[in-house]
Amino acid sequence: MALAAVKKKPYQAEQSTVYNILFIIGLCHLLNDSLQAVIPAMFPILEKSMGLTFTQLGIIAFTLNIVSSVMQPLVGLYSDKRPLPYALPIGLTSSMIGMLGLAFAPSFITILVCVFFIGLGSAVFHPEGSRVAYMAAGEKRGLAQSIYQVGGNSGQALAPLITAIILVPLGQFGAIWFTLVAACAVAFLFYIARWYSMKLNVQTIQKAKKAASNTSNVHKNAITMALIVIVFLIFARSWYVSAISNFYAFYVIENYNSTIAESQSYIFLFLLMGAVGTFFGGPLADRFGKRTVILFSLLATVPLSLLLPFVGSMVAYILLSLIGLILMSSFSVTVVYAQELIPGKIGTMSGLTVGLAFGMGAIGSVALGSLIDLFGLTPTMITIAFLPVLGALAFLLPSDERLKEWYE
Structure with a gap:
């Protein structure tokens, strides 16, 4: 009996959830994405101070997101073969350099260069951060990924507050304060990197890759x-x-006669509730299935998104809250689903799904900015309301039970 207990301990330790690491990597995700949030938060400031068009603003967002989206899968692919624990603090150092330059950038081109460094730091952070969450998850993969991803969504939700509290009174130079945010993230990530280094088990990783390769051939x-x-x-x-x-x-400024600071409250509420949805999506997926949560998050958003362009200012607050809560509940779930679809490729799948989200957002920023310049805000907002209808495609995904059968 005693011998059995002794033998069971290593297994239990391996399966236990390391909450302190999850909360720290989630906090670092918050700090990293708050740096990225400064970029769209500066759009109203840059539009007035530099006279940028919506298309130019879209190009700035495109640069930030496309660098991250292209690099993330590459970083994930490389680190699946050779894990990079200390790439985490190095990546945030790149973001810190970009943020420092952004505070003093005198032109549109200089802003693009600074945004490139911020995007590069994000590209390095996200796949390795997701791997840390996976390693610390134990059997609670949905919850672990939610803790990690909710940090990022919370950081993004800070963008309107950053605009109202820092950038409106201080202007572009207010970005200088976020070099301190980046420095804090670098310090935390050195601690994470040390844990990551000790946790690595090359034999386990190679075994998972072999199993994934065999299964991929059967169900390719x-x-x-x-x-x-x-x-x-x-x-x-x-x-x-x-x-x-x-x-x-x-849209709020044009249709509701709001100020820049007032308009940011709508975005803050949308992103804040998106962070809440991201957190609860993981535990719900652990209980009801990842495919179910993905399907519900998009289809349940459809009637709300279709109503949004036609309601008054107060109802818009309510609809945006519900849309953010429901739509973003599948964010972390999609990452876990992809990781379990191809086990042994944790970094690659994280880089692909999160990087793809950034890339799609980048292309969307340019395309939507151009559509607004051509057709106006209201017609564009009405058109994008139909996008969640594509959620019906989730019916085509293999069920969670099917994925388990493939890899047993």
Whole structure:
């Protein structure tokens, strides 16, 4: 009996959830994404001070997101073969340099260069941060990924507050304060990197890769189809979120006669409730299934998004809250689903899904900015309201039970 207990301890330790690491990496995710949130938060400031067009603002968002989206899968692919614990603090150092330059950037081109460094730091952070969450998850993968991702969504939700409290009174130079935010993140990530280094088990990683390779050969077509569906789902969610977070403030100013500071309260509420939805999505997926949560999050958003362009200012607050809560409940769930679709490729799948979200958001920023310049705010907002309808494609995804059968 005693011997059995002794033998069981290593297994229990391996399966236990390391909450302190999850909360620290979630906090670092918050700090990292708050740096990124400064960029769209500066849009109303830059539009007035530099006379930038909506298309130029879209190009800035495109630069930030496309650098991150292109690099994330590459970082994840490389780190699946050779894990990079200390890439985490190095990545945030790149963001710190970009943020320092942004505070003094004199031109549109200089802003793009600074945004490139911030995007590069984010590209390094996200796949490795997701791997840390996976390693610390134990059996609670949905919850662990939610804790990690809710940090990022909370950081994004700070953008309106950053605008109202810091950038409106201080202008572009107010970005200087976020070099301190980046420095704090670097310090925390050195602690995470040390834990990460001790936790690595190369034999386990190689074994998982071999199992994933064997299964992928058997179910290759089904996996490819599932990945294509995931791409379309991420496209629908990312373009809608991009439209609200980057341009809805202008819609509020134009239609509700609000000030810049007042318009940011709508975006803050949308992103804040999105962070709440991200957190609860993981535990709900652990209980009801990842495919179910993904399907519900998009389809349940459809009637709300269709109503939003036609309501008054007060009802808009309510609808935006519900849309953010429901739509973003599948954000972390999509990442976990992709990781379990192809086990052994944790970094690659994280880089692909999160990076794809950034990339789709980047393309959406440019496309939506151009559409607004051509057709106006209101017609564009009405058009994007139909995007969540694509959530019906989630019916084509293999069920959670099917995924378990594949890898047993």
